Amino acid sequence: MARASIVGAGMTKFGVHERPLPDLFADAAFDAFDDAGVESPEIEALYFGNAMGGMTENDTHLAPTLASHIGCTGVPAQRFEDACATSATAFKHAVEAVESGRHDVVLAGGVERCTPETGLGTGAMTKVFVSAAHRQYEQPAGLTFPGVFALLTKRHMHEYGTTEEHLAEVAVKNHYNGTLNPRAHFGRETSVEKVLDSPIVADPFHLMDCCPFSDGASAVVVASEEAAESFENPVDVAGVGHATDVVPLADKVDLPATQAARDAASQAYDQAGTTADAIDFAEIHDCFTGAEVMATEALGLFEDGGGGPAAAAGRTALDGDVPVNPSGGLKAKGHPLGATGTAQLVELTEQLRGEAGERQLDDPERAVAHNLGGDAATTVVTVMEARR
Amino acid sequence: MSDDATTDRLDYVEWADRLRDGDLVGQECAECGHTTAAPKAACARCGSRTLATVTLPTDGIVHSETTVAVPPEGFAGEYQVAVVRLGDAKVLGRIDGTVDIGDRVSFADVLVTDDHPAPVFEPV
Ligand SMILES: [Zn+2]
Numbered sequence: 001m002a003r004a005s006i007v008g009a010g011m012t013k014f015g016v017h018e019r020p021l022p023d024l025f026a027d028a029a030f031d032a033f034d035d036a037g038v039e040s041p042e043i044e045a046l047y048f049g050n051a052m053g054g055m056t057e058n059d060t061h062l063a064p065t066l067a068s069h070i071g072c073t074g075v076p077a078q079r080f081e082d083a084c085a086t087s088a089t090a091f092k093h094a095v096e097a098v099e100s101g102r103h104d105v106v107l108a109g110g111v112e113r114c115t116p117e118t119g120l121g122t123g124a125m126t127k128v129f130v131s132a133a134h135r136q137y138e139q140p141a142g143l144t145f146p147g148v149f150a151l152l153t154k155r156h157m158h159e160y161g162t163t164e165e166h167l168a169e170v171a172v173k174n175h176y177n178g179t180l181n182p183r184a185h186f187g188r189e190t191s192v193e194k195v196l197d198s199p200i201v202a203d204p205f206h207l208m209d210c211c212p213f214s215d216g217a218s219a220v221v222v223a224s225e226e227a228a229e230s231f232e233n234p235v236d237v238a239g240v241g242h243a244t245d246v247v248p249l250a251d252k253v254d255l256p257a258t259q260a261a262r263d264a265a266s267q268a269y270d271q272a273g274t275t276a277d278a279i280d281f282a283e284i285h286d287c288f289t290g291a292e293v294m295a296t297e298a299l300g301l302f303e304d305g306g307g308g309p310a311a312a313a314g315r316t317a318l319d320g321d322v323p324v325n326p327s328g329g330l331k332a333k334g335h336p337l338g339a340t341g342t343a344q345l346v347e348l349t350e351q352l353r354g355e356a357g358e359r360q361l362d363d364p365e366r367a368v369a370h371n372l373g374g375d376a377a378t379t380v381v382t383v384m385e386a387r388r
Numbered sequence: 389m390s391d392d393a394t395t396d397r398l399d400y401v402e403w404a405d406r407l408r409d410g411d412l413v414g415q416e417c418a419e420c421g422h423t424t425a426a427p428k429a430a431c432a433r434c435g436s437r438t439l440a441t442v443t444l445p446t447d448g449i450v451h452s453e454t455t456v457a458v459p460p461e462g463f464a465g466e467y468q469v470a471v472v473r474l475g476d477a478k479v480l481g482r483i484d485g486t487v488d489i490g491d492r493v494s495f496a497d498v499l500v501t502d503d504h505p506a507p508v509f510e511p512v
Contacts, residue, residue, distance in 0.1 A: 127460035140504035150454035250478040
């Protein structure tokens with residue numbers, strides 16, 4: 001039995017957008033409405049994500065603003081903020097709302113602008129992003145977000161022998177997948193040599209190990225399992241796990257374990273009555289290449305320490321046994337923070353329907369999305385299944 | 389209504405004052421024994437509010453490290469940060485010098501940015 005169904009999915013191209021947040025979000029929302037075959041008045045509630053708009057654009061209280069902008073005035077509308085996991089947590093609440101019978105059809109989605117279109121340069125945006133690290137115990141040392149994931153990844157390399165080449169292979173794969181995705185921020189291939197030759201941001205991460213600053217929006221129409229019967233092309237949400245871990249990161253028991261991902265995955269698999277072995281492909285939060293390696297292990301796709309060698313062996317490529325990030329991932333598709341979680345679900349929906357174009361996988365039945373926030377202290381894991 | 393000083397629990401203001409004075413302190417949980425260098429209102433492992441203030445060892449081992457080459461606004465240059473294990477606690481600090489995982493370091497100085505202090509360690 002499904003917890004809910006996605007009956008419509010939409011997103012903008014990720015990249016650089018002049019358009020302000022309401023217009024960007026409307027593009028994704030109407031794309032999802034048209035895909036579902038619904039009009040604005042049929043949407044009973046809005047579960048909306050934006051992480052940093054207060055700091056980047058002096059724009060808050062966005063939920064009713066956006067509901068008004070897309071013709072959903074008056075419905076309960078709420079904004080979620082959980083750093084980069086913002087729209088996955090919004091989606092979780094949408095699932096619970098239709099599962100409980102409170103609503104039948106709702107919209108979940110997110111929007112963010114992170115490129116210099118906001119008026120902020122690299123130093124200013126680096127400061128905005130590090131607001132998700134502990135204000136008192138981490139920011140004063142000059143930590144950055146690449147630095148957070150570098151600390152986790154360096155420990156992984158120390159414990160398991162993961163190499164910079166393994167990490168670079170993740171970037172190469174995701175860039176290739178991005179060339180097949182017309183909505184990806186980057187549409188060009190790269191090589192291990194080019195990744196390793198790019199400037200260091202926070203070692204072991206070179207510039208090409210890091211996802212870009214992107215603008216964009218994504219949205220999904222979520223219906224109860226029963227209401228989904230009247231839609232043309234529903235894809236079922238079999239499980240949604242959500243867990244947190246201690247902040248600051250120095251207090252985590254095991255840095256490279258990313259424990260919240262393990263806890264969220266076990267919840268999601270249990271709800272779906274499935275296991276990691278039955279997952280056909282994954283969309284993973286590869287904000288940095290090391291994050292993808294650690295997540296493939298936390299999700300149980302590979303044993304601990306096996307994530308780097310698996311990527312290097314091509315096992316996570318489109319034609320591998322466990323494709324990871326067929327969309328290009330955050331690395332190539334882009335990472336507009338508040339839009340990333342539901343954009344992963346757009347990819348799951350399209351792949352499970354067989355509508356993913358050039359990057360379509362071979363008849364997948366079950367997939368997992370992994371969206372993390374902050375220093376991996378928030379993680380939401382969603383299992384979706386094709387309706388046959 | 390309560391003022392700020394309802395308990396003798398180590399809070400951030402006192403932790404920061406003592407760190408600025410060169411004294412690195414933390415909390416030890418009376419229930420589960422968890423020791424942290426980042427004081428909280430309750431134990432992050434077990435939820436107990438019975439937390440004793442403890443002086444942390446000043447010598448430790450580098451647990452993980454990175455060199456930040458692209459700093460946020462308000463910071464300059466390349467610099468190394470590390471998670472340092474001090475006895476049973478781990479703390480994030482700045483490194484004066486260059487270290488690798490497993491190296492021994494010692495609490496040497498305090499970096500203050502926007503009035504917020506961070507411990508600085510150097511290799512021994
Ligand atoms: Zn405790």
